[in-house]
Amino acid sequence: MTLMPTTQTPTASPRQACEPVVQLYSENFESTGSEQGWVDGSIDYGAAVSHFLGRLGTGHEEVSRSFLIPSSPGTGSVDAHAVTLQFILYQIDDWTPDDKAYAIINGIYVDLGQMSATSFSGPLSGFQNGISWQRETILQGSNFDGKSQLDKKHAVLLTVPASFFNNSTITVAFRVETTEDIDNESAGIDNIVVSAQYDCETMSPSVAPSTASPSYECVLEVGLDNQDYTVDAPESDLASLYAPNFSQFLGLLGSGSNNMGVSITIPPSTGEAMNADLLSIEFNLYQIDEWNPQDKIFLQIGDIEIDLGEMDATSVSEPLDGYEGGITWHRDTVTQCVNLDFGDQMDKKHAVELTIPSSLFPDNKLDIGFRVETSLDLGSESAVVDELRVTAHYDCETSGPVSTLAPSAPSPTTLAPNGIPTTSSPTTPAPTMLPRCAPTAAPTSIEPTSEAPSTLSPSLTTVAPTGPPTGTPTSAPTTVSPTVASGHPSSSPTTGIPTAAPTTLPTGPPVAYPTSNWHPNWSANQDSN
Incomplete structure (x- = not known):
């Protein structure tokens, strides 16, 4: 009998992995x-x-x-x-x-x-x-x-x-x-x-090259920022403003600390690489204490500043809509005529939603800031931002490789309604003649923030995706209020966001991580003291 030698594929010897x-x-x-x-x-x-x-x-x-x-x-x-x-x-x-x-x-x-x-x-x-x-x-x-x-x-x-x-x-x-x-x-x-x-992940392999990495489907939405902030309410020289019902938030904004901002990086879609075609921003805006019609809150998106409408403490606020520079926005007042524990005055909670076209972030980066103009000191009137969510949306039906060059700025007319107003003023008039808030109104209970505080570096989270839009809107934004549960913003903006359900989320890793580090005095470069 002749014995034939057996062949066996050699295996790589054990080795220490690269330490990240x-x-x-x-x-x-x-x-x-x-x-x-x-x-x-x-x-x-x-x-x-x-x-x-x-x-x-x-x-x-x-x-x-x-x-x-x-x-x-x-x-x-x-x-x-x-x-x-x-x-x-x-x-x-x-x-x-x-x-x-x-x-x-x-x-x-x-x-x-x-x-x-x-x-x-x-x-x-x-x-x-x-x-x-x-x-x-x-x-x-x-x-x-x-x-x-x-x-x-x-x-x-x-x-x-x-x-x-x-x-x-x-x-x-x-x-x-x-x-x-x-x-x-x-x-x-x-x-x-x-x-x-x-x-x-970029190191040269020491053994035979591995098979190609599995490809992942294009993801319709990627959450870039989703936080309940770890900035505690003041406890020392501003102890009278401490609000136990909030616990943690982004702020306070007011006289002497009137602006803050952040830079967001918008990555290509997870899976088949492609650039986002729009960005949505949602947040809760708390209007605290003695605001009057002359006081203002502005949202800065790149070079565009949006007036978020009247903030009078003594009248009932109605839903507002607006359009400026390709950006559509909606503000719905979900709580008002209640005391949220900062002072004796009645406060309000607004849910704000914005839709931003890709023409405003051609280099896949966007600056976002808040600015307030108030007539009284920080102890008498202020604002708080919480529950901020920034989401990138991708049109996966047209997915393809991302160019290594900066994408050309597409025309915003694919998202812009007809009859664009020339200013950022809200399209719904300020409700100065509506009934005044009852001075005795007070909430029976306030739902505190329940999520754990975030760390210094927020992680990239993936939110439940929705399908691509089916057509181009042709009419101006309406003033109909979305359904918003009290105490929480809606899950996605009502204007310009896809609504069809997807099939399956991929299991692959995200391709990029955004920066999301808020700092006060966005324009003045000063401490928020």
């Missing part, structure tokens, strides 16, 4: 000598915060340290595409608006925003020389060091692109510039974490 995130440094400065490695590093102590790097201030303005950025561990060599820097910034004692704190990355200064000790600090974010940053004040109105002044604790996150560390090293510095000596105002740095980020 590698922590390069983590320090809480509780150990003796943990300041070593920092140029001019020193450690201080506060009874409420324990040990930290610092203090920084007049006479000791700056500390710095360099870090090596390695290739990702595992089989294959993948260079980092970004480095993240997270830390706690302690703002100690008598800071004024002229005092500054900076993070410095390879010599590039990143101003971390206004640090006044006497006013409330809201969340901030920005983009400087390719570096994105976020600052959230997680504790204020507290005393860290036993002195008479109140202090603040800020959580800061920076994302640094690979262009800053072509030689595989990065130098991080913290600098504080104050107008008084270090005993009267200073800063401390704590809980520093430096991490390298790797795009493991």
Whole structure:
């Protein structure tokens, strides 16, 4: 008998997978000598915060340290595409608006925003020389060091692109510039974490190439932002405005803190890549306390500013519709003549919906902002934004590859009704002659926000899709109010949004992630203090 040798397909030996995130440094400065490695590093102590790097201030303005950025561990060599820097910034004692704190990355200064000790600090974010940053004040109105002044604790996150560390090293510095000596105002740095980020999906395979990735169907809708905000109602010097029924929201907006905004990136559709043909925005707008007909709330979409209509506290509000620059919008007042716990006056809750054509975001990015004009101080009248939902809509029936060039701006006439008004004023007159709100009206119960607060970086969520539109509207938007459950905005805008049900959602990953970092004083670049 002749035995024939058997053949067997060789298998790849076990290997370590590429690590998408590698922590390069983590320090809480509780150990003796943990300041070593920092140029001019020193450690201080506060009874409420324990040990930290610092203090920084007049006479000791700056500390710095360099870090090596390695290739990702595992089989294959993948260079980092970004480095993240997270830390706690302690703002100690008598800071004024002229005092500054900076993070410095390879010599590039990143101003971390206004640090006044006497006013409330809201969340901030920005983009400087390719570096994105976020600052959230997680504790204020507290005393860290036993002195008479109140202090603040800020959580800061920076994302640094690979262009800053072509030689595989990065130098991080913290600098504080104050107008008084270090005993009267200073800063401390704590809980520093430096991490390298790797795009493991683009690494070269070390074994035979795998089969082609499965393709996914075009998704009609992709949720870009869907949040109940993690900004707590004021609890220190603005404690009289605290509203337990809200818990968390985006705001307050009012005198001294009259605008804030965000940049949204609109990705191609999940599955078969194609650009969005329209964007929908939904949110709840709370009108708080003594608003009069002269007070205004505006929504900024790119270069277009939309007046959201009358906000009089003493009259009943009716549904409003409008059209401006290709944008259709609807406002329905779902709660009014009730007290939402900010003050003694009656408040209102409006559900707002907008539809935005792709001609307004040809580069797949869009700036969204809120601005208010009020005649009284923040304690007497203000506004709150909550339950914000931004959704990209795709016409999957015409799906095809996305061009590498910026798409040409399509004409907005595919969404525009006939007889376009020339201003953003609402098409329904303000109801100044309607019955006044009863001063004794009060709600029996207010449904609080039930969703968990979001983190600094919201994740991309996918909402239930709907089908593509079946035709082009030819008539002006009506003033008929959509069905809106009290306490919640409707699931999608009523104008220009597809209505047919889809078949199946794909299981594949999204192809891009949006940026969604709200920061106050959108135009003025100031703190929301």
